[in-house]
Amino acid sequence: MVWGPGVAAGLDLYAINPTYRTPGAARTSYSGRQPIRNGDLADLVTDVLDLPLVPGAEFNRARALTVSR
Structure with a gap:
């Protein structure tokens, strides 16, 4: 699901x-x-892209998902 620098x-x-x-x-x-x-x-x-939350999103939660240690 997630890939990039700092993601093991x-x-x-x-x-x-x-x-x-x-x-x-x-x-x-x-x-x-x-x-x-x-x-x-x-x-x-x-x-990550410094964009606003997805308009009309049902979740619209705080961005709390951690992807690196």
């Missing part, structure tokens, strides 16, 4: 983002602790 090969995003829940093979709901979703990645990309 094989890095487990869930290991360094403990507020997210690993979904495993299960289908997840929108209640409780959430897995990393496409919307989180969109927010990460807009942050």
Whole structure:
């Protein structure tokens, strides 16, 4: 999902983002602790590119996804 300078090969995003829940093979709901979703990645990309949050995004959360140690 994530590649670039400072991002270690094989890095487990869930290991360094403990507020997210690993979904495993299960289908997840929108209640409780959430897995990393496409919307989180969109927010990460807009942050890296110094752009505003995605207009009309359903998540529209703080950009809290960590991708390097």
